[in-house]
Each structure stands twice: as structure tokens, then as C-alpha cells.
Amino acid sequence: MEPKKDREAPSPQSLIAASALLATVGHRLPAGLDPEEVATSEFAFYSAQTFLFERAGEALLDAMSAQTHDRTLLDAFHIQKVEESTHVRAYESALSILGTDEAMAFVRRIGGHEATLIRGSLVEQMVIAFVVLESIAMGIFDARRRVYAGSALARLDARVLVEEAGHQRVGAGLLAVMVSEGGTPVRDVLAIAAEGTNTVQGLLAPRHLFAHLGIETTVAERNAIESAGFLGVQRDVTRRAMSNALRTVHRASKEGTGHDRHRVAS
Numbered sequence: 001m002e003p004k005k006d007r008e009a010p011s012p013q014s015l016i017a018a019s020a021l022l023a024t025v026g027h028r029l030p031a032g033l034d035p036e037e038v039a040t041s042e043f044a045f046y047s048a049q050t051f052l053f054e055r056a057g058e059a060l061l062d063a064m065s066a067q068t069h070d071r072t073l074l075d076a077f078h079i080q081k082v083e084e085s086t087h088v089r090a091y092e093s094a095l096s097i098l099g100t101d102e103a104m105a106f107v108r109r110i111g112g113h114e115a116t117l118i119r120g121s122l123v124e125q126m127v128i129a130f131v132v133l134e135s136i137a138m139g140i141f142d143a144r145r146r147v148y149a150g151s152a153l154a155r156l157d158a159r160v161l162v163e164e165a166g167h168q169r170v171g172a173g174l175l176a177v178m179v180s181e182g183g184t185p186v187r188d189v190l191a192i193a194a195e196g197t198n199t200v201q202g203l204l205a206p207r208h209l210f211a212h213l214g215i216e217t218t219v220a221e222r223n224a225i226e227s228a229g230f231l232g233v234q235r236d237v238t239r240r241a242m243s244n245a246l247r248t249v250h251r252a253s254k255e256g257t258g259h260d261r262h263r264v265a266s
């Protein structure tokens with residue numbers, strides 16, 4: 001069957017220009033592998049990851065709801081759950097933008113992230129959801145909307161980015177209230193965020209992409225890839241978002257319990 005080509009798919013030029021792999025190991029590709037193939041597979045890999053993280057984020061909201069009877073939290077989780085469900089569906093259809101089944105093949109090979117991400121207390125899950133995952137999501141969407149400007153995916157990313165920023169703002173506010181009222185030390189929140197970031201980076205690491213392309217990499221190259229091409233833009237945005245969310249929690253812990261929970265969740 002003729003592959004379906006979306007005229008709004010990112011151009012080969014933009015895929016090549018934004019590729020973290022090509023920027024790092026492009027000079028020593030295995031024989032027979034051309035730059036466009038590498039950049040297209042890389043794009044398919046992160047498109048698959050976007051869908052998988054959206055799906056895990058949606059499941060995490062269900063898991064958090066099961067851990068509380070607090071109406072303010074339940075209402076906020078419900079609103080976000082509805083939006084995450086639309087993200088899951090939107091990115092599932094976006095996987096076909098490539099016109100091949102490569103992204104779906106990555107989805108099957110990577111499997112789900114739920115088992116790794118959904119564990120721990122409500123505070124731990126809220127840190128993972130609102131501080132770590134939303135920051136990663138914002139980084140990926142902001143990076144892609146900029147580097148693939150004009151493509152259908154960039155438009156979807158720009159729209160979803162606004163919603164993820166709202167999720168983080170509301171979630172960090174709720175977490176701040178819980179931390180200041182519940183007596184969780186801020187250093188525990190920082191430790192959960194640091195460990196969660198390592199876990200998520202491990203899940204995002206492009207092992208399956210390297211295996212698929214037959215590219216062997218050194219530790220130094222894998223580290224370099226994280227700050228190259230579109231991944232470099234993503235990392236900077238993610239760091240900024242994460243430190244903003246942590247600052248909100250830190251500020252609340254200093255101010256005590258004077259927050260209005262209902263105002264924070266609205």
C-alpha cells in the first residue's frame with residue numbers, strides 16, 4: 001500500500017535540522033543509513049513516547065483520585081483527567097502523521113510507562129504528575145512547536161502546551177497546600193522530584209531507537225544527545241518549568257497554611 005503522506009508533516013529538512021542523533025553521531029552513521037531515515041525514526045520515536053506519557057499521565061490521575069476523598073483535589077484531578085484523555089486521543093491520531101507505522105511499532109516495543117510511574121503516596125504521585133511529568137511534557141511540546149513550526153503536529157503541541165502549563169500551575173498550587181498543611185518537608189519533595197526525573201529520563205532514553213537504527217553509542221554520546229537538537233531545547237524548557245513548580249511549593253512552605261485551597265484549585 002502506498003504510504004499515506006500528510007502534507008502538513010514536518011519537512012525532511014526540519015526533521016534533519018532538529019535531530020539530536022544527527023547532531024551527535026551523524027558523522028558516523030552505519031553504511032546504508034541516510035540522515036533523513038535517522039531523523040524520521042527519531043521523530044517517530046518521540047511521537048510514540050508522547051502518546052505513551054500522555055496515557056501514563058491520564059492513568060496517574062485515576063490513581064491519585066483513588067487515594068483521596070478531598071473534594072477540591074478530586075475536582076481538580078477530574079478536570080485534568082478529561083483534558084489528558086483528549087491529549088491521548090489527539091496524539092494517537094498524530095502518530096499517523098508520519099504516514100508509516102514506525103511510531104506505532106515503537107509504541108508496541110516500548111510498552112507502557114504506567115507500571116514504573118504509578119506508585120507511592122499521594123504526595124509522591126502529585127510530585128511526579130505535576131512537577132516532573134508536566135515539566136517534561138511542556139519541554140517536549142514547546143521544543144516541537146518551535147522546531148517543526150508550520151506542521152500539524154506543531155499546532156497540536158502548541159495547543160496542548162497551554163493546557164499542560166495550566167495543569168502544572170493548578171497542580172503545584174495544590175501540592176504546595178498539601179505540603180504546608182501536611183508537614184511534608186520541602187527537602188522530601190525535592191528528593192522525590194530528583195528521583196522521579198531520573199526515572200522519567202530513563203523511560204525517555206532512546207534505547208529502542210538506537211537498536212532500531214543499529215547505532216552503537218558511548219555513554220558520552222548518549223549524554224551529548226540529551227542536549228543536542230530538539231532535545232536540547234526540551235531540556236532547557238523542562239528545567240525552567242520544574243524549578244518554577246518547585247519554587248511554588250517552597251514559597252508555600254515558608255508562608256505556612258494561609259492558602260485558600262478552593263482558590264488554588266479553580
Ligand SMILES: [Fe+2]
Pocket residue numbers: 054057083084087137160164
Ligand atoms: Fe497531557
Ligand SMILES: [Fe+2]
Pocket residue numbers: 057080084134137163164167
Ligand atoms: Fe497535563
